[in-house]
Amino acid sequence: MNLLELVDPNATDGVTLLRDRRSLRAALEPVRREGCSIGLVPTMGYLHDGHLSLLRAARAQCDVVVMSLFVNPTQFGPGEDLDRYPRDEERDLRLAAEAGADFVYAPPVEEVYPHGFSTHVEVEGELTGVLDGDPSRRGSGHFRGVTTVVAKLFNSVGPDVAYFGQKDAQQVAVIRRMVRDLDFPLRIEVLPTVREADGLAMSSRNAYLDIEARERATALSRVLRIAAETAPGEGLAAALDAARAELRVAGIEPEYLEARDAEDLSKVTELGDRPVLIAVAAHVGGARLIDNVVVKPNFERMT
Ligand code: AMP
Numbered sequence: 001m002n003l004l005e006l007v008d009p010n011a012t013d014g015v016t017l018l019r020d021r022r023s024l025r026a027a028l029e030p031v032r033r034e035g036c037s038i039g040l041v042p043t044m045g046y047l048h049d050g051h052l053s054l055l056r057a058a059r060a061q062c063d064v065v066v067m068s069l070f071v072n073p074t075q076f077g078p079g080e081d082l083d084r085y086p087r088d089e090e091r092d093l094r095l096a097a098e099a100g101a102d103f104v105y106a107p108p109v110e111e112v113y114p115h116g117f118s119t120h121v122e123v124e125g126e127l128t129g130v131l132d133g134d135p136s137r138r139g140s141g142h143f144r145g146v147t148t149v150v151a152k153l154f155n156s157v158g159p160d161v162a163y164f165g166q167k168d169a170q171q172v173a174v175i176r177r178m179v180r181d182l183d184f185p186l187r188i189e190v191l192p193t194v195r196e197a198d199g200l201a202m203s204s205r206n207a208y209l210d211i212e213a214r215e216r217a218t219a220l221s222r223v224l225r226i227a228a229e230t231a232p233g234e235g236l237a238a239a240l241d242a243a244r245a246e247l248r249v250a251g252i253e254p255e256y257l258e259a260r261d262a263e264d265l266s267k268v269t270e271l272g273d274r275p276v277l278i279a280v281a282a283h284v285g286g287a288r289l290i291d292n293v294v295v296k297p298n299f300e301r302m303t
Pocket of ligand 1: 163165167168191203204
């Protein structure tokens with residue numbers, strides 16, 4: 001069977017929208033039977049070029065591309081922005097189609113968490129307890145929400161490759177751990193952070209920024225660049241100090257600005273022989289923004 005025949009020819013813009021697991025499985029069953037590879041791009045929608053870079057990579061590497069579009073309530077804490085999280089499904093479908101998605105899986109909340117739902121997937125320890133997972137910040141419950149929904153998506157879609165962004169470096173570390181620990185038979189691909197021309201990491205939450213906050217938010221990528229450039233010569237502590245000073249100038253008090261081992265997220269004080277993640281989170285205007293840079297052992301900036 002020709003691959004083109006597997007994709008619903010009546011679908012708008014060449015993308016087929018699916019709302020429930022049964023029709024998702026039914027749609028993917030012939031694809032799998034033909035031995036085609038499936039790429040999954042999990043998103044919460046309100047697509048930007050960061051999401052599109054994942055879709056394009058999936059399009060280039062896999063026979064069939066599935067994008068999930070689900071604003072997952074369980075990864076939002078009380079008082080976070082679940083209710084006002086930006087949404088525009090029509091636009092997302094168009095952009096996903098243009099970037100080469102074959103299927104968009106956009107289930108309602110009840111499909112993912114039916115009445116009686118009570119099972120969770122949790123990566124324990126430092127990976128989920130530091131940075132965003134610190135109890136004074138989003139807390140490890142945020143990552144429990146992420147790993148639970150991603151595990152469900154893996155089970156529903158059965159991808160050969162799943163695509164994630166380096167922008168959410170801790171999420172990547174946590175998901176990699178889950179995939180290894182629970183023997184998910186798939187490969188994780190991580191794509192570099194896509195930025196605006198002035199360095200701001202693209203994020204659906206950038207929509208919350210007014211003009212003044214948008215300008216101030218450029219400080220986050222700027223201080224990461226300063227830190228990455230300072231660390232090799234002057235050490236990590238001096239690099240973090242320089243970054244903090246620059247944040248102060250921009251009037252930004254970070255939630256955290258830390259250097260950690262890029263893989264296990266253990267605290268590091270000196271550059272050694274492993275990549276180091278320098279990560280920042282801050283509230284700017286009405287948005288909580290995160291960004292990071294990885295410094296390689298040979299002191300070359302990676303992203
Ligand atoms: P989200 O819709 O924010 O949950 O993001 C969905 C996926 O897109 C995640 O794997 C993110 O890490 C990734 N992503 C978000 N922003 C960017 C960006 N600026 N560059 C690359 N990937 C991104």
